[in-house]
Amino acid sequence: MSSVSADVEWLGSTIVVDTSSGHHLLTIHGYSRTKGLPAGEYVMSRPFSLGGHRWRICYYPNGENSEFSGYISVSLILDEDGAAAVKAQWDICFAGEEEAEQVSSLASRPVHEFTSENEWFCNNLATKEELESSGHLRNDSFTVRCDIVVVQGCRAVDFVSVPPCDLGWHLGELLETGKGADVVFKVGGETVAAHRCVLAARSLVFSAELFGPMKEGNAASVRVEDMEADVFKMLLRFAYTGSLPEMGKEDEGVTCQHLLVAADRYDMERLKLICEERLCEYIDVGSAATILALAEQHHCEGLKKACFSFLSPPAILRAVMATKGFQHLIWSCPSIVVELMAMSCPH
Template identity: 35%
Template sequence: MAPIGAIVSTKSKTNHNILSSSSIFETVKGFHEYNIKGYSLAKGMGVGKYRSSHTFTVGGHDWAINFYPDGKTQDNQEYVSLFVELVSPGEAKAMLEFKLLDQSRKGKHDVRGTSECAKVFDREGTIWLWGYMQYMKRSELETSSYLKDDCLTIHCTIGVVQTRDEEGKRYIAPIPSSDMAQNFKSLLESGIGSDITLHVGNEFFRAHKSVLAARSPVFRAQFFGLVGNPADMKTVTIEEVEPFAFKAMLLFLYSDELPEACEYSDSDSPCTLTTFMQHLLAAADRYDLPRLKVMCEEKLCEEITVDNVATTLHLAEKHQCLQLKTICLNFAAKPENLGEIIKSDGYANLEKSLLTDLLKTCAGVVQK
């Protein structure tokens, strides 16, 4: 019992932690390329008649591209019509984009079919198609670079809108994003505390032995191995690496980011992205940087052309990049590419083993 005159509090303790819940809307993207071979033979099949691509899956739903060479309706018979069809049952909400790929390899693809907002598809309802009655006039298509050797390629991107709920997360305080990479880049750029000079070609770079050793086993062995006294090592000469590639690799060692080629190319003799990535991949392999090597490999896979595939294939073989080698071989083995590749300077320098691999790949393409 409380003493007379005392004040007894009846308030309970308050939990100041705030509970939150979220509904998160996300877009799951995927694409499909539909090749029309023998376009001139498809014409005349009739208004409203179409050919469909193979079914493909994006966001857990099955889709198909419908191509109407003579238009979908009588009012649009001078045009080709393009539509996306929801094949699987149920409802889906998606954003779409059509483009015709430029067959001249100049990259000027036709992007004129883009939905401004998400469309609702319902296979069990009334709307399961979306597209363009008048995508392009046949006369325009037939005189364009989108049609070559009586073939055209339709590229369709689908972004399926999905939602998920998150509940019961305790909100304490927002955590700032990490600025460690920026701090290390500033350390490299300022040269504060640097204890090693790297001589590459006609250029000199100041760096920190501990950082380089932590990131690269090669530098670790060089600076802190059993041979020599690292305290006495003030300058190291780097051979067989171009200065622009070494500078880019150095930035990666400090920031873990893939640098842009334009930052390191000489303005008098600009370096192409492919050449930049080829040199950077070689440097990454030499200094045992598997993450950087794969990042370069991915970029090179995106940049393959008839002009550079032979040199990229040679690089992939030399540095044991199996994925890059496979993609180069498959690209080079295509009948529409092989003739031009054989004329290139890089092809003349390919090793016999790679020529054998290319012949085997070509044989596989023919059999298919």
């Protein structure tokens, strides 16, 4: 028997699912006043955009129906009349310690088909007893986090896999090592080496300070007044990498206040908005007046609205007025106090 030899060519490809994702924080102020709603009745959030689509969250303080009357229930709806079906994964949890687990578990969630005519429920977010005995409920308020992954479609690719951009990692290493640094900042008793071109590209203020008419001498050494060294280092880290290091929950609120001031000072708008978003989670009786003053002084409209929303119940406003922070607010932002008083007066 004769044998035939042949060249065998192995071919292959990969199917990739394209997605876009994000999360939305919904805060319920005045939880105790919502408990009187019957089972099946809900309060709807304002619309928000994620993954190229508009959504709303419905909050059911006594469950979606009588079967779940002992639970806090929520649902997610697609707020687009007549829109084509949208395929998405979603999950919801209380904002805080479970968020890392929430993000990692999203991949295992089923893909639901959303239309303007249906909604998908999380019927048993927590029992009312569990919520009321947990640390999530503070000053009669709690916040939930809704993560959404929109499945946009599938495509075939070959075996050449292009990794994500690692520019931020390499620039972060450049900052850490100080290799090629050509400017030194003196801040809070420390010296920090950096690269003028990187900073000038990221901030018009740095550009003017290091290259423009504002520069002093050869700009090889710059003194930074009225800022802590750790805050300035975080500002530089964001300028180089576009991200912030992990912060402990006990320090994050105060650190974000200082970082917001620094971001405004150096005209780094995205960093400023990140600080605004995080500070919305730290508004309570003890901090509301201080955060409101900060929002007013640095033109943070979103953060200001969040403070006003928190202060809208008269009992909470009275509690905040008794704090030292409110005395500072009266002195530093009297116009805001006038707005608060107008809000509290019956029409």
